[in-house]
Amino acid sequence: MNGTVLPVVVVGAGPVGLAAAAELLEQGVEPLVLEAGEHAGSSVREWGHVRLFSPWEWVVDPAARRLLEKHGWTQPDPESYPSGAEWAERYLAPLADALGSRVVTGARVVGVTRRGRDRVVDAGRDTEPLLVHVSTGGGEQRIPARAVIDASGTWTSANPLGGDGLPAIGERAAGERIRAAVPDLTDPEERRRYAGRYVVVAGSGHSALTAVAAFAELVADEPGTRVSWLLRRAGFGQVLGGGDADQLPARGALGKRAAEAVEAGSVTPVFGFRTERVEQDDAGRLSLTSDDGRQVESVDEVVVVTGFRPDLSWLSEVRLQLDATLQAPVLLAPLIDPNAHSCGTVYPHGAEELAHPEPGVYLAGMKSYGRAPTFLARTGYEQVRSIAAELAGDHEAASRVELILDETGVCGGAGLFDADLSHS
Known part of the structure; x- marks a missing residue:
C-alpha cells in the first residue's frame, strides 16, 4: 500500500463489511477490514444452525460475486436457502480469502477519532485523517484512515428481557x-x-x-x-x-x-x-x-x-447525527420506521442518507438501522455500493440508488431451521 494513500477502514468482516471492501476495491479505493472475531463472519457463525429466509441469489453482493468469480468461485444454487453456517463457509470465508491481507481478524476497534482532536474541536475536521483505535493480541494500534465504514452490526448488543429497554430487576442474577x-x-x-x-x-x-x-x-x-x-x-x-x-x-x-x-x-x-x-x-x-x-x-x-441495538460507545469522539428514537442516521430514520415500513417498503437510500456531520464516517448494514428490526442483506449491499461510489468521487453513481425489495411479512436475517424448509 502506498504510504501516502490512506485506506478506507471497514469495521466488521460480516456480509456487509466484506461487501463494502469488494465494492471499494472495484472502485479503485483501498479497503482495510478489521474484524474482532477470529474468522470472517464470526457473528453469522454464532447462529449458523438457522437458515436464512432469503435465497442465495439475494445474499451475495454483486461486486463480491465478480471478485470471487475471478478466483474460480461458483455460486451455490441461487434458488436454495443457505443456513448461517453455509453462508459463512461458502461465501464469507472465500470472499475474505479473495480480499487477502486487506482483512485482519482478531482486531477489535475500540474507538474512532479525528487525529489530535476530540469531538469538541472544530478546526481540522475536514483535513486531518480519522484515527481508528484497535486492540489486538499484540497490543494497541492506531490506524489512520481517509474514511470509516462501520459495518460491525448489532449481534453483540442484544436487547434485554426487561420491558423498559433495560434489564429487569433480577435479570442479570438469573x-x-x-x-x-x-x-x-x-x-x-x-x-x-x-x-x-x-x-x-x-x-x-x-x-x-x-x-x-x-x-x-x-x-x-x-x-x-x-x-x-x-x-x-x-x-x-x-x-x-x-x-x-x-x-x-x-x-x-x-x-x-x-x-x-x-x-x-x-x-x-x-x-x-x-x-x-x-x-x-x-x-x-x-x-x-x-x-x-x-x-x-x-x-x-x-x-x-x-432484538438488538447498536453499540455506539466507541464512536463517542466522532460527530454522529442520529435519530432520537431509532438511533439511526437522521435522514434514514423516517424511511425505516417500523411503525410505517416493513423491509419491503423501505425507500432506496445510500451515501447521502448515511452520512454524518463527521466527514468520512458512515454507518452501514444492520447498525445503520439502529433499533429498527427491518433489515435485509440486499439493503446493506446497496448501501455500501453507494458509499464506495461516493468515496471514489463518482457522485452520480452514489446518488443513483435503485433497490427493489419484497413486501409483506416479518423482516430480518434468518428464518426456519434446516428441517423446517422444503425450499432447499
Whole structure:
C-alpha cells in the first residue's frame, strides 16, 4: 500500500463489511477490514444452525460475486436457502480469502477519532485523517484512515428481557437461565437443556418466530415440554407475517409455522407482558412479573429474542447525527420506521442518507438501522455500493440508488431451521 494513500477502514468482516471492501476495491479505493472475531463472519457463525429466509441469489453482493468469480468461485444454487453456517463457509470465508491481507481478524476497534482532536474541536475536521483505535493480541494500534465504514452490526448488543429497554430487576442474577439467542435444538446438549421443561420465549420478531417454530417440534417430541410466548404488544397484529402472500416464501412459511404452533396449543401466547422483575426460587426456577403485576411462574428457561441495538460507545469522539428514537442516521430514520415500513417498503437510500456531520464516517448494514428490526442483506449491499461510489468521487453513481425489495411479512436475517424448509 502506498504510504501516502490512506485506506478506507471497514469495521466488521460480516456480509456487509466484506461487501463494502469488494465494492471499494472495484472502485479503485483501498479497503482495510478489521474484524474482532477470529474468522470472517464470526457473528453469522454464532447462529449458523438457522437458515436464512432469503435465497442465495439475494445474499451475495454483486461486486463480491465478480471478485470471487475471478478466483474460480461458483455460486451455490441461487434458488436454495443457505443456513448461517453455509453462508459463512461458502461465501464469507472465500470472499475474505479473495480480499487477502486487506482483512485482519482478531482486531477489535475500540474507538474512532479525528487525529489530535476530540469531538469538541472544530478546526481540522475536514483535513486531518480519522484515527481508528484497535486492540489486538499484540497490543494497541492506531490506524489512520481517509474514511470509516462501520459495518460491525448489532449481534453483540442484544436487547434485554426487561420491558423498559433495560434489564429487569433480577435479570442479570438469573443469567444462567436466560439466553439471548435462538437455541440449536438439533444439538444434543442444547436439546437436553430444554426438553421436558417449561420454556418461555420473549419477543415478536423473526427470531422469536424461529424459536417458537422450533420449540413446537420439541413439545411434540419430548413429553413434559411446555412453552409460553411472551409478547409486549396487545395482540399478534402483523407479527405472523404475510403467509402465502409473502413474496419471500420462506419468510411467509416461518409465520405460518408459528401460527400453527399457537393454534395447535403447542405454544401459549401471553400478550401485553412487559417484564419488570425476575425472581429465582431455591430450585432455580424463575418467576417473571410484568409491569401490571401479572406473573408467569415455575419457568425453567427463558429465551430472549427481543432484538438488538447498536453499540455506539466507541464512536463517542466522532460527530454522529442520529435519530432520537431509532438511533439511526437522521435522514434514514423516517424511511425505516417500523411503525410505517416493513423491509419491503423501505425507500432506496445510500451515501447521502448515511452520512454524518463527521466527514468520512458512515454507518452501514444492520447498525445503520439502529433499533429498527427491518433489515435485509440486499439493503446493506446497496448501501455500501453507494458509499464506495461516493468515496471514489463518482457522485452520480452514489446518488443513483435503485433497490427493489419484497413486501409483506416479518423482516430480518434468518428464518426456519434446516428441517423446517422444503425450499432447499
